[in-house]
Amino acid sequence: MGRAHEPPTSPTTISVAGPAFGAAHAGLHQGRFEALHGHTYTCRLDLVGTLDPEGVVTDFVPVRQALAEAIAPLQRRTLMPAHAPAPVRLHHEDGMFVIEDGHRRFALPVQDVVLLPVVNTSTELLGQYLLDQVRPHLDGVERAALVLRESPTAQARVEHHFGGQ
Numbered sequence: 001m002g003r004a005h006e007p008p009t010s011p012t013t014i015s016v017a018g019p020a021f022g023a024a025h026a027g028l029h030q031g032r033f034e035a036l037h038g039h040t041y042t043c044r045l046d047l048v049g050t051l052d053p054e055g056v057v058t059d060f061v062p063v064r065q066a067l068a069e070a071i072a073p074l075q076r077r078t079l080m081p082a083h084a085p086a087p088v089r090l091h092h093e094d095g096m097f098v099i100e101d102g103h104r105r106f107a108l109p110v111q112d113v114v115l116l117p118v119v120n121t122s123t124e125l126l127g128q129y130l131l132d133q134v135r136p137h138l139d140g141v142e143r144a145a146l147v148l149r150e151s152p153t154a155q156a157r158v159e160h161h162f163g164g165q
C-alpha cells in the first residue's frame, strides 16, 4: 500500500451555486426610484479555507441548502428597501404596501412584497443580504465571497473574512 495522500495545507476554494430566482425591484438612484422591473438573479458562493482531515473545506450540502433557504422567500416577489433614507416613505394601506419617493408611488399587494433590511435593493446590497443569511452556516471557512448576477452584464461580489482578518 502506498502512503496516504496528505491534504494540502494551502487554502482551497470551493464554489456553491444557489437556485436562480426571479424578483422585481426598483433601485434608488439619487434618491429616486427607477421604474419597477425584474431580473432573474443567479448567485454563487466562493468559500476559501484549509482542508480538514477528511479533505474538505466545509460540507457544501448544508451550505447549498442554507443558500436555497435564504433565496426561497425572494422568489417571485417584489423586493423593497426597509431602510431607504428620506424622502422615501413606506406604509400599509387597505392591504396594499405603499412606497413613495415624492415622485413615484408604488402600491403592491402586501403578500407580493418582501421588505429587506437594506437602504436600497442594489445588486451589491442584495448580495450582502444573502451572504449575511448564509454566514452562520460556513463552518471552517476563512473567507467567503458571494457573487450575485442580475444580468449577463452586471453582477456584484461581496466578501466576508472570518476571524476579523
Ligand SMILES: Nc1nc2c(c(=O)[nH]1)N=C([C@H](O)[C@H](O)COP(=O)(O)OP(=O)(O)OP(=O)(O)O)CN2
Pocket (backbone or CB within 6 Å): 026, 027, 034, 121, 122, 123, 124, 150, 151, 152, 153, 154
Ligand atoms: N452599482 C450598481 N449600479 C446599478 C444597479 C446596481 O444594482 N448596482 N442597478 C441598476 C438598475 O437597477 C438596473 O437593474 C440595471 O441597469 P442596467 O444594467 O442598465 O439594466 P438594463 O437591463 O437596462 O441593461 P442591460 O445592458 O440590458 O443589462 C443600475 N445601476
